[in-house]
Amino acid sequence: MTGYGQGIVRGLLITLKHLVNTYIDDIRYAGRKYIGDEIFQIRQGPKSQGAYTVQYPDEKIAVPERFRFVPFLVVEDYDHPERPGHDWCTSCGICAKVCPPQCIWIVRGEDPNTGRPIPEPQAFYIDIDICMNCGYCAEFCPFDAIKMDHDYELASYDRTTHHIYDKKKLSKELRYWKSIAPTTALEEMQARGGWEHSDVLKERKKAERAVSSAKTDAQGAAVMTAEAAPAAPASQPETDAEAEKAARLAKREAALARKRERQAHEGEAQS
């Protein structure tokens, strides 16, 4: 160490370097500063030098796929051949349960004739003043029906009238989700086994199985008549499934009986 003040001078040289670095890219990309993403990508990347301000709102940093802001509800595309605009939500209520600030309100759909629940929300509200953007609803939804949005520009003039979003305002097409989160949407599709809603896929699979089992039955019958052989192996899984189903039914009956018994006991105890 030599003279007093040397540390300050050295520091000032560093600030000068920062100042110069800030303009180096301007010179290098002279004339192309606001055209295309190339310079933006470099200046906002890990190799950038100097300071560089993003000129919001003239330019914005596109948010990554996993970015999470107030959720939206996925509905079928509006030009879907079978169920255009149909809710993916089945109003199972898991999102309302896992919501930490409890900002999700769901009125479960009911069949107007029988009064039994149907897999479709009658009303769905999110109070966006209360939503803390944690992403649990999207994470734990078993139907991929609620997803976190990327639109963060939600300012409005009156919170008391504008900030409770209803189903109409929350619903967005599946196409939109595919566009803002292509990788995640693809992963989810693979997990479900198709681009359709998991219930639709399940129905389809069931129908296919029915068709194929009918086919194998027919084949089995053909084999039997041809060779008069007992119990074709192809039909074996079918009987297994039936046995399983019977066992399940028996179990359910037993459980119901136990429940009735318990209720009877409770009734006695109360009276």
Place this chain on the structure above:
Amino acid sequence: MNDVMDIITPDAVELDVAAAAAALEARFPRIVRPDTRPGYTGIIVDRNHLVEVARAIRDDLGFDYLSSATAVDYLGISDEMEMVYHAYRTSGGPALVFKAQTPRDDAEIPSLVSVWPGADFQEREAWDLYGIRFPGHPNLKRILMWEGFAGHPMRKDWYEAYYEQEHKPFDSRWPSGHVYRAEERNPYGKNVRYPADFDLSRLTDRSEEALYSGLGLGVDVQELSGEGIATDRLVVNLGPHHPSTHGVFRMVVTLNGETIESLEPVMGYLHRNHEKIGERNTYLHNMPFTDRLDYICSMSNNLGYALAVEHLLSLGARYQPPTYRAEVIRVLMVELTRIVNHLWSIGFLLNDLGAFFTPMLYANNEREKILDIFEATAGSRLMCNYMRFGGVFKDLPERIRGVANLVNDKVRDYNTLDYITEIVNERLPRFLDEYEALLTHNEILKERSIGVGVLPRDKAIAYSASGPLLRGSGVAYDVRRAEPYSIYPELDFDIPVGTNGDIYDRYLVRMQEMRESIRILKQILPRLERTKGEPIMAGKPVHTPRVPLGEAYGRVENPKGELGFYVVSAGDEKGTQNPWRYHVRAPSFINLTPLGLMCRGQKVADVVAILGSIDIVLGETDR
């Protein structure tokens, strides 16, 4: 006392925790008994002899560091209240947990401030929130709520203004969730209760009276202590709205001229009863709430809470520990967070010292690059909500890539591993060299910080200081080494310490810690490559785990100091969905305990720098 000498020998400071507890039981029969509740550890001390036993714990057994002191209300279970203390040795090792019980009515437990001055704020908090009186406490006032507040809000029979139901999830949300806003049912202004004898019109006078009388002054502070104008004693309020307080924090200082005679921190302006909210929440609900404590370091807050709950879950039969890949990612995130925090805190320290925003913005430039990683991985730059019980939310993405959605969106696209490698191997070391050249030998910085705000080694331990504040005073205590968690035992790093305990040493410790973090990250990178594709979660993600009964204290070395979560699962025999008690041992809060001590005799301008060198975040201080 002869038999005592037999039981507690000079080697007692070497005894492990179980043996130490046994020694205490032998020495204090009928006063100390083991805590035999399932899932609980430690000992229960008769409250009438608490101070005596605490002295033995500190002096004879060597547990010199009181990490946490907090209360629990067991209304409906044993109908008692309990103070829980976690004492550690600064040489390392697990905690000696001791408790004192008191009836709920007329709750009273002797103060331990005479043994550990670090209990000061924590006992005031217990008085404020639980209504436990601490005879012997020098300054027993409310600390987070205001004087004259009705009731003690953490008691189980106290209900908050917008109370809806004991536990979440609320029944009104599903299946017939007809929406309404809480304010419509209970309008703002009508949501506060006052005690019966409370006179709202005199609120300001009376609440401030208690504060000022604690400083040895009346409300009228214009009296002169000597002749002329030379030695006016004057009370000045620094804050709550003051740019140097890093939030809404207030310091009431008594000045003699330009010199500080006494300083008392006043806090609670950002208080939201985080812990009460935590008790209404399910275990998983709390995770995003921990983000909002120290909002600079949400990743490491998450880790502390996950560790506490994982410890509770491990008491059950079906527990699966986090996978190795999950631990690697956790450490990656936590160490990046440490760098983020220290960049931020050094930047602001320099702001406080008058280097207005130049160092701050240089540091922020680097910080933004790290936040890009967080955003691409966890979905948010600050409120990461990334850790889960048994793992993490999602694996690192293949690419850090934006998706154009809004008008004027500009897309960036980088390979994630290349990006992290570039940051860790090139960018951060280069930046730190430059930052040191900019600051460390700057004469103004040195003059302002060397010998200012000195906290001696013994006082730092006694006042429960933690993090860079403790290490700056020469105590090599770091939870990552003292009681290792995650994969820290297999990582190679050092604990930087200071010698003088002044502002400059704390600055140097933070600088050095960033270098050590880079050293850790360099060891993490090959592990990331090696574990690629391995599961990031043990078992399936569960949103409402049943948590076995018991207590757990999960603590991590947060960038600001030791962050602890004391979580109790009690009540439901099958295991609970909601924590019975959820306490945050906030480093920003407890590190303020020695603030008055450090500021005494300093100048007004130094107070600002001393506060900056402690590095607090009010979201965590006030909870």
